[in-house]
Amino acid sequence: xxxxxxxPTHLIKTRGQQVTLRCSSQSGHNTVSxxxxxxxxxxxxxxxxxxxEENGRGNFPPRFSGLQFPNYSSELNVNALELDDSAxxxxxxxxxxxxxxxxxxxxxxxxxxx
Amino acid sequence: xxxVTQMEGPVTLSEEAFLTINCTxxxxxxxxxxxxxQYPGEGLQLLLKATKADDKGSNKGFEATYRKETTSFHLExxxxxxxxxxxxxxxxxxxNNNxxxxxxxxxxxxxP
Numbered sequence: 615x616x617x618x619x620x621x622p623t624h625l626i627k628t629r630g631q632q633v634t635l636r637c638s639s640q641s642g643h644n645t646v647s648x649x650x651x652x653x654x655x656x657x658x659x660x661x662x663x664x665x666x667e668e669n670g671r672g673n674f675p676p677r678f679s680g681l682q683f684p685n686y687s688s689e690l691n692v693n694a695l696e697l698d699d700s701a702x703x704x705x706x707x708x709x710x711x712x713x714x715x716x717x718x719x720x721x722x723x724x725x726x727x728x
Numbered sequence: 729x730x731x732v733t734q735m736e737g738p739v740t741l742s743e744e745a746f747l748t749i750n751c752t753x754x755x756x757x758x759x760x761x762x763x764x765x766q767y768p769g770e771g772l773q774l775l776l777k778a779t780k781a782d783d784k785g786s787n788k789g790f791e792a793t794y795r796k797e798t799t800s801f802h803l804e805x806x807x808x809x810x811x812x813x814x815x816x817x818x819x820x821x822x823x824n825n826n827x828x829x830x831x832x833x834x835x836x837x838x839x840p
Binding site: 618647654662670715716721722 | 760762764769770771772773774777817821827828829830831832833
């Protein structure tokens with residue numbers, strides 16, 4: 615059973631640029647959630663994708679967008695990067711409707727905006 | 729809305745000391761409750777969970793009991809080890825599973 619894999623592991627971007635982060639879900643999982651974890655803080659929910667559609671969204675602006683593909687992998691896109699977007703971005707996969715099993719997390723992508 | 733409040737850290741203990749990290753929650757309905765652990769440079773790993781009132785989750789010597797009357801899910805371990813040094817997150821998942829909420833995290837350092 616493969617776990618959740620994220621790429622790249624580290625990324626440096628300039629303010630105003632766009633970035634795409636990628637996530638492959640754990641085998642057997644059909645739902646992907648994205649979180650932003652600023653330094654020293656808990657993960658903040660960005661959005662969740664199920665059946666290739668957004669299935670819930672946290673308090674993040676529209677410049678944060680996502681996709682889910684038929685193989686359940688997912689992308690997080692952030693446009694017009696701001697310095698405050700610097701954070702660890704975590705992807706988590708789960709099985710929809712089985713909420714009591716928890717999420718499986720990837721190791722994250724560390725994004726630095728300069 | 730749903731939220732989790734956990735004990736602020738950092739917490740520093742000597743090896744073999746008793747650990748308690750407090751966690752309380754606010755939620756509608758009957759959420760599932762979790763503790764996750766994050767080691768430096770890594771993602772979150774599920775430590776234990778409880779899905780209904782009075783359930784006790786346990787793993788690797790850690791325990792937490794789902795207390796609906798006090799809306800709490802405190803993490804305990806009878807004897808901590810240096811290898812337990814990490815950041816611990818309390819979390820809840822509502823029945824619809826589309827928004828798992830995390831606490832701010834508690835950093836634990838265990839000294840030999």
